[in-house]
Amino acid sequence: MIATLDDLDAAGTVVGLRVDINSPVDADGRLLDDSRIRAHVGTIRSLLDHGARVALLAHQGRPGGDSFTTLEPHADRLNELLDAPVEYVDETHGASARAAIADLADGSCVVLENTRFYSEEYMEFDSADAAATHLVERLAPVLDVYVNDAFAAAHRSQPSIVGFPHDLPSYAGQVMERELAVLDDIESTTRPRTYVLGGAKVSGSIDAARDVLDRDLADTVLTAGVVGNVFLIADDHDVGKASTDFIYDQDYWDEIDRAAALLEEYGDRIEYPRDVAVERNGDRIELPVDELPPADDEPAMDVGTETLEAYEAILDESETVVLNGPAGVYENETFAEGTQSLYRAAATVATSIVGGGDTASAMNALGIDGFTHVSTGGGAALALLTGDTLPAVEALDNAPES
Numbered sequence: 001m002i003a004t005l006d007d008l009d010a011a012g013t014v015v016g017l018r019v020d021i022n023s024p025v026d027a028d029g030r031l032l033d034d035s036r037i038r039a040h041v042g043t044i045r046s047l048l049d050h051g052a053r054v055a056l057l058a059h060q061g062r063p064g065g066d067s068f069t070t071l072e073p074h075a076d077r078l079n080e081l082l083d084a085p086v087e088y089v090d091e092t093h094g095a096s097a098r099a100a101i102a103d104l105a106d107g108s109c110v111v112l113e114n115t116r117f118y119s120e121e122y123m124e125f126d127s128a129d130a131a132a133t134h135l136v137e138r139l140a141p142v143l144d145v146y147v148n149d150a151f152a153a154a155h156r157s158q159p160s161i162v163g164f165p166h167d168l169p170s171y172a173g174q175v176m177e178r179e180l181a182v183l184d185d186i187e188s189t190t191r192p193r194t195y196v197l198g199g200a201k202v203s204g205s206i207d208a209a210r211d212v213l214d215r216d217l218a219d220t221v222l223t224a225g226v227v228g229n230v231f232l233i234a235d236d237h238d239v240g241k242a243s244t245d246f247i248y249d250q251d252y253w254d255e256i257d258r259a260a261a262l263l264e265e266y267g268d269r270i271e272y273p274r275d276v277a278v279e280r281n282g283d284r285i286e287l288p289v290d291e292l293p294p295a296d297d298e299p300a301m302d303v304g305t306e307t308l309e310a311y312e313a314i315l316d317e318s319e320t321v322v323l324n325g326p327a328g329v330y331e332n333e334t335f336a337e338g339t340q341s342l343y344r345a346a347a348t349v350a351t352s353i354v355g356g357g358d359t360a361s362a363m364n365a366l367g368i369d370g371f372t373h374v375s376t377g378g379g380a381a382l383a384l385l386t387g388d389t390l391p392a393v394e395a396l397d398n399a400p401e402s
């Protein structure tokens with residue numbers, strides 16, 4: 001049984017609080033979307049209102065990636081959102097980070113620097129080894145307890161996620177608690193249950209399709225986005241040079257074989273696009289699959305009308321839908337149609353669960369709401385919704401009692 005904030009006497013307690021405020025940023029590191037920051041305000045406010053001293057840990061981006069940057073803008077944004085003092089320190093676990101924690105007054109907060117600026121944080125460990133990393137060894141002694149609210153990173157067994165609960169009494173924050181309450185019980189939702197797998201993270205989606213079909217969690221899997229293109233190729237359709245090169249550049253060739261194996265085993269339960277929308281001289285041109293391939297410079301950027309009609313009919317018959325990833329390049333208005341129609345249809349299903357950072361951004365950008373639950377997590381939500389156990393949850397479960 002995981003302890004929650006209701007079990008914590010926070011007054012005067014030094015809390016290491018892990019959140020997931022990994023956000024889209026522009027080339028100068030400025031925040032483009034603060035939804036994940038806002039999602040954690042309830043947990044932080046509750047701790048501060050109860051007189052806790054909060055040391056906030058979080059990551060931003062991946063080493064080497066475009067959005068791998070400092071958490072200073074996140075701290076500034078939190079300062080605006082919370083009616084309480086929020087400091088920022090440009091270290092993860094060094095002397096100045098520890099001094100800033102020691103200086104905290106009751107009801108105040110310090111944001112430590114991006115945990116992934118420290119190399120061991122981007123590695124996976126079991127809980128005991130994670131507790132022996134420099135980050136945890138240096139920070140745990142200056143903390144009284146650990147709270148994990150970072151549901152969106154709960155599928156990672158990284159030091160700031162699984163290390164602290166090895167040594168410290170640990171609790172789930174409000175976001176973690178809420179997400180687990182909905183997502184950890186997918187089997188209790190009504191059938192027919194449809195999974196819509198779109199977006200560009202093909203390996204994760206193929207893993208998800210394999211899990212939900214093998215575990216008989218899905219009656220139907222609808223594929224779209226780059227995932228749909230991979231299934232088309234797997235069934236010997238030529239989606240054209242531009243889309244094929246894209247898939248090749250991402251090293252997704254193995255995924256085509258895995259998609260083909262899934263089609264062979266579960267072909268009657270997997271749907272892939274019947275038509276695609278390509279870009280021709282800046283216009284949207286829809287091509288049925290028997291008119292493929294498009295010209296070399298025409299990428300398949302969305303699903304077409306025929307596909308949408310077929311998918312909407314399936315959603316119409318569904319009692320539960322789990323949706324992850326957009327149906328096309330929704331950032332470009334011309335190719336947002338598939339995502340828009342599919343999300344609108346999904347929102348009318350009795351139980352509709354949405355996961356994925358990009359999925360949530362797409363919903364906001366396209367002004368679609370009405371879902372039963374919108375998760376803050378992409379990979380983490382998908383892992384739970386496909387029946388996996390999350391390392392963060394396991395670590396909280398095994399944490400020492402206070």
Ligand SMILES: Nc1ncnc2c1ncn2[C@@H]1O[C@H](COP(=O)(O)OP(=O)(O)OP(=O)(O)O)[C@@H](O)[C@H]1O
Nearest residue numbers: 199200201225226301325328329356357358359378
């Ligand atoms: N046909 C397509 N060709 C190229 N890119 C596509 C296509 N369809 C969707 N995309 C891109 O996929 C991206 C989103 O996919 P992703 O898998 O990251 O979504 P997500 O699971 O919601 O996000 P996250 O993993 O960040 O939580 C978008 O940037 C979108 O433009």
Ligand SMILES: O=C(O)[C@H](O)COP(=O)(O)O
Nearest residue numbers: 020022062152153378379
């Ligand atoms: O954005 C996410 O899905 C989470 O913050 C986890 O990030 P990661 O996939 O880089 O570990």
